Amino acid sequence: MFHTRLCDLLEIEYPILQGAMGIVGGPRLAAATSNAGGLGILATWGISLDELRRDIRETRSLTDNPFGVNIVPLSPEFTRSRAELVIEEGITIVTTGRGDPTTPVVSLLKEHHCKVLPVVPTVRHAVRLEAEGADAVIASGNEAGGHVGTVATMPLIPQVVDAVKVPVIAAGGIGDARGFVAALSLGACGIQMGTRFLAAHESDADLRSKQRILEASEEDSVVSSLFTGKTVRMLRTTRLDKLMDLERRAESKEDLKALMAKVRQMRQGDTDEMEVVAGQISGMVKAVESVEQIIRNIIKDAARICKQLGRTAEDA
Ligand SMILES: Cc1cc2nc3c(=O)[nH]c(=O)nc-3n(C[C@H](O)[C@H](O)[C@H](O)COP(=O)(O)O)c2cc1C
Structure with missing residues (x-):
C-alpha cells in the first residue's frame, strides 16, 4: 500500500529512512531499520576512516538488506576520502548532510556510481542538487533535530515537490503515522526520521539522553x-x-x-547538563521502543488513517 518509487529506487519495503545521526546512529540502529524494511543510514560525522570501515562491516554482518552511509561534505578532501571508502566497501546509497553548499558533492559521489540523496533546507538547494545529479532529495524542515535551515516542513515539502522531478523525502518533525501520511499527502515519496529513532532501543544514545527526550x-x-x-x-x-x-x-x-x-x-565529561541534539517531535515521543515496533506501528496506523480518510471523503 505504501510502496512508492522511492522503494524501487532504494530496493526497500517501506519508504522510511533512519536519518544519519553522528555518534549515536551506529550499526545496531542502521541494521535494525534495514531489517524492519526501511533504510538504515550510518553516520560518518565524528569518526575516522578506520572506524567507518568497521561500522560498515559490522552493519553488513547484522543485515542482508540495503543500508546507506551519510557524508557531511565538510571539505572536498573529507568527502572524497569517505566516498572512496564507501565505494570500496560496496555501499551504493549515500545521503549528504548540511555542509559547505559550494562543495560539488553530488557529482563527486556520482563519479563513484553511488545513488546520492542530499538533505536540502530550501527549494533553491533542491533544484541545484537535482541539476548536479541527485537521485532523490531529502527536504528537511526547521523542526528537525540536528542542523536546520529556517523553513518549516509543512511549507517546504510541497514547494520542493513542485520544483523537482526526483523523489522527495520529507524530514523534520515526523514521528508517527500521522506525520507519515501527511508527508505523502504533501507529495513526498517517503520520510526520514531522526529524533524518533534516537529514542529507540537500538540507538547508541545513553539512557539519560533518551529519558530527556521522553520528558521533553x-x-x-x-x-x-x-x-x-x-x-x-x-x-x-x-x-x-x-x-x-x-x-x-x-x-x-x-x-x-x-x-x-x-x-x-x-562539553567534555558533563553528562547531565549535556545538550541532547533532538527536534520538536521530542514532545510526542513517550516510550523507548524497538525500531521494528516503530516502523510496524507507522505502517499499520497509516493504513487505518488512510481508510478513515477515504470514509470521511465518501461521507462528505
Ligand atoms: C542526534 C542527531 C544527530 C544528527 N546527525 C546528523 C548527521 O551526522 N548527518 C546528517 O545528515 N543529519 C544528521 N541529523 C539529522 C537527521 O539525519 C534527520 O534528518 C533529522 O533528525 C530529521 O528530523 P527529526 O529529528 O525531526 O526526525 C542528526 C539528527 C539528530 C537528532
Missing part, C-alpha cells in the same frame, strides 16, 4: 550555532539558555569565537 515538551528545543558554527536544534538546558544569552549579547566576532571555545571545553 514540544517547546523544549532551541536552535543555536554555538556548537558547530551552524544552526543546530537541540534540547534546552539551563546552561544552554545562559550560553545563548551570552551569544545574543556578544559584541564582536572575537567575543563569539571565545564563547565557542568555552563551549567546546564545557
Whole structure:
C-alpha cells in the first residue's frame, strides 16, 4: 500500500529512512531499520576512516538488506576520502548532510556510481542538487533535530515537490503515522526520521539522553550555532539558555569565537547538563521502543488513517 518509487529506487519495503545521526546512529540502529524494511543510514560525522570501515562491516554482518552511509561534505578532501571508502566497501546509497553548499558533492559521489540523496533546507538547494545529479532529495524542515535551515516542513515539502522531478523525502518533525501520511499527502515519496529513532532501543544514545527526550515538551528545543558554527536544534538546558544569552549579547566576532571555545571545553565529561541534539517531535515521543515496533506501528496506523480518510471523503 505504501510502496512508492522511492522503494524501487532504494530496493526497500517501506519508504522510511533512519536519518544519519553522528555518534549515536551506529550499526545496531542502521541494521535494525534495514531489517524492519526501511533504510538504515550510518553516520560518518565524528569518526575516522578506520572506524567507518568497521561500522560498515559490522552493519553488513547484522543485515542482508540495503543500508546507506551519510557524508557531511565538510571539505572536498573529507568527502572524497569517505566516498572512496564507501565505494570500496560496496555501499551504493549515500545521503549528504548540511555542509559547505559550494562543495560539488553530488557529482563527486556520482563519479563513484553511488545513488546520492542530499538533505536540502530550501527549494533553491533542491533544484541545484537535482541539476548536479541527485537521485532523490531529502527536504528537511526547521523542526528537525540536528542542523536546520529556517523553513518549516509543512511549507517546504510541497514547494520542493513542485520544483523537482526526483523523489522527495520529507524530514523534520515526523514521528508517527500521522506525520507519515501527511508527508505523502504533501507529495513526498517517503520520510526520514531522526529524533524518533534516537529514542529507540537500538540507538547508541545513553539512557539519560533518551529519558530527556521522553520528558521533553514540544517547546523544549532551541536552535543555536554555538556548537558547530551552524544552526543546530537541540534540547534546552539551563546552561544552554545562559550560553545563548551570552551569544545574543556578544559584541564582536572575537567575543563569539571565545564563547565557542568555552563551549567546546564545557562539553567534555558533563553528562547531565549535556545538550541532547533532538527536534520538536521530542514532545510526542513517550516510550523507548524497538525500531521494528516503530516502523510496524507507522505502517499499520497509516493504513487505518488512510481508510478513515477515504470514509470521511465518501461521507462528505
Ligand atoms: C542526534 C542527531 C544527530 C544528527 N546527525 C546528523 C548527521 O551526522 N548527518 C546528517 O545528515 N543529519 C544528521 N541529523 C539529522 C537527521 O539525519 C534527520 O534528518 C533529522 O533528525 C530529521 O528530523 P527529526 O529529528 O525531526 O526526525 C542528526 C539528527 C539528530 C537528532
